[in-house]
Structures are given as C-alpha cells and as structure tokens.
Amino acid sequence: MDINKPRYTPMSRRRRIYEGKAKVLYEGPEPGTLIQHFKDDATDFNAKKHDVIEGKGVLNNRISECLFQRLNDIGVPTHFIRRLNMREQLIREVEMIPLEVVVRNVAAGSLSKRLGIEEGTQLPRSIIEFNYKNEQLGNPMVSEEHITAFGWATPQEIDDVMALAIRVNDFLCGLFLGVGIRLVDFKMECGRLWENDLMRIVVADEISPDSCRLWDIKSNDKLDKDRFRRDMGGLVEAYTDVARRLGILGENERPQGAGPVLVKG
Numbered sequence: 001m002d003i004n005k006p007r008y009t010p011m012s013r014r015r016r017i018y019e020g021k022a023k024v025l026y027e028g029p030e031p032g033t034l035i036q037h038f039k040d041d042a043t044d045f046n047a048k049k050h051d052v053i054e055g056k057g058v059l060n061n062r063i064s065e066c067l068f069q070r071l072n073d074i075g076v077p078t079h080f081i082r083r084l085n086m087r088e089q090l091i092r093e094v095e096m097i098p099l100e101v102v103v104r105n106v107a108a109g110s111l112s113k114r115l116g117i118e119e120g121t122q123l124p125r126s127i128i129e130f131n132y133k134n135e136q137l138g139n140p141m142v143s144e145e146h147i148t149a150f151g152w153a154t155p156q157e158i159d160d161v162m163a164l165a166i167r168v169n170d171f172l173c174g175l176f177l178g179v180g181i182r183l184v185d186f187k188m189e190c191g192r193l194w195e196n197d198l199m200r201i202v203v204a205d206e207i208s209p210d211s212c213r214l215w216d217i218k219s220n221d222k223l224d225k226d227r228f229r230r231d232m233g234g235l236v237e238a239y240t241d242v243a244r245r246l247g248i249l250g251e252n253e254r255p256q257g258a259g260p261v262l263v264k265g
C-alpha cells in the first residue's frame, strides 16, 4: 500500500450524491458506503428562515455519532459505521423510505397546535406519527393508509419501522433522563439495507438536537433547534451542553469551529 496515498479522496474531488439543508452526502471509499457531512446551516420547516450557525455541524456530527453508536451497541440496526473527522461520518448506503417518523412523549410543536394540547403535557402513551418527505408539500402528515396505498412502504415495513421507533424511543428516553434531559419528541428516518438478497430496515439520517426536542428536566430549558425556530438564541451553547452531558466534550473543551463557550460560574 502506498502510504502517501490519501485514505479518502479529497473533498473537492469526491462525487457529491445529494445535498440537503443541513447535510451533504458524498460517495464513500468502498461500494455500499457514503460519507455524511454535517453543515452549519439551519432552516425552519418550510426553509423560510435560513441561518449559518458556526459550530452546529460539528456538534450534530458528534452527538449523532454518540447516539447511533450506542444504538448499534444494543443491537438496534443503523446505517452508522464510524465518524471520520469533525464534520463527517462513514455510513452504509441505504434506500431511504420517504417518511419522517416522529415519536412523541410530551405534547409540543405541531401536535399542541393541531390538537390544542398545552405544550409540556405528558402524553398518555408514546405516539408515533408519519410525515411524507416532500419539501414542496411541507412534509404533510400521512396515515398508514396513504403509505401503503402509494407504495412508500409495505405493511410489514411499517411494522418494522414502528418496532424500531419504539426501541429507539425507549433507549433514548432512558439515556437522556440519565443526564437530566427530557426527550419530548424526535424525528427519525429509516432505510432499506440490502445484504445480498436479504433486506432489513435500519435507522438512518441523523438523531441530534436538530431533530429532537430536549428539555432540561428541572428548568424545562430548551436544548434543541426550537432555540433557532423560536428566535431564542444560544443554540450552540445548548447543543454544547447536550454534548457535555453525554460525555462527548470535556468540561473546558469547545467544539472546533464554534466561538468561545462561556464558562459557567
């Protein structure tokens, strides 16, 4: 092996497969792999509001790595292989199911608006919702009837997705509770992973404060993207707090690319 040969193709020469609002996917080093790159861009739901928040991508890469690695460790299948650098991770290429799977434990956001339930109300049980991934339509909520009628997933696949969502929710609720955070709700996405002729559904995309509602258990402070959506400020500080509590960043470490983090007295 030529030791002077870079292990990965330099970014400029890599083939870009897909660019979303907060991430870019590049061709991976081996067939069946991709590189997922986390950007600093933040948009609200209909991409009406856009901002670049320095350090957000680095934090989401680390937090998503931590959560996906732990899911892999307990046998929940995910697309995650390993983190490559501050902004990138190596993942398995999957065929994405065009759904956002939202799991809710506490009323907030669109559920509160739609059903008139006060934010912060504990739900009688965890609720799973599906949104059809279509930006132009504003990712509308759909039922299992729509999903099967339009062929986005089969009834068996919906069962598998729901079973995964419940496992992920139970695990993450416990993990976050252990560090003083309430998992109010989160969004996950799934993909079909093909291994020879066998296919299984795995958790894909990212799980980070961009896609979860995380409230401090005592103060109810928001430690998630609602800080951006609701113009509250302090997003990088909140994400850094989540990373620290998960044991990702040391006490005095700050994410590269982010501005100084105030040391609390």
Ligand code: UDP
Pocket (backbone or CB within 6 Å): 045, 100, 102, 108, 109, 110, 111, 139, 185, 186, 187, 210, 211, 212, 213, 225
């Ligand atoms: N969510 C997401 N991407 C979306 C829509 C929702 O990550 O396109 C997440 C959001 O961060 C929250 C959960 O899914 O944790 C439920 O969001 P909700 O439907 O309440 O949307 P909102 O009221 O915030 O518009």
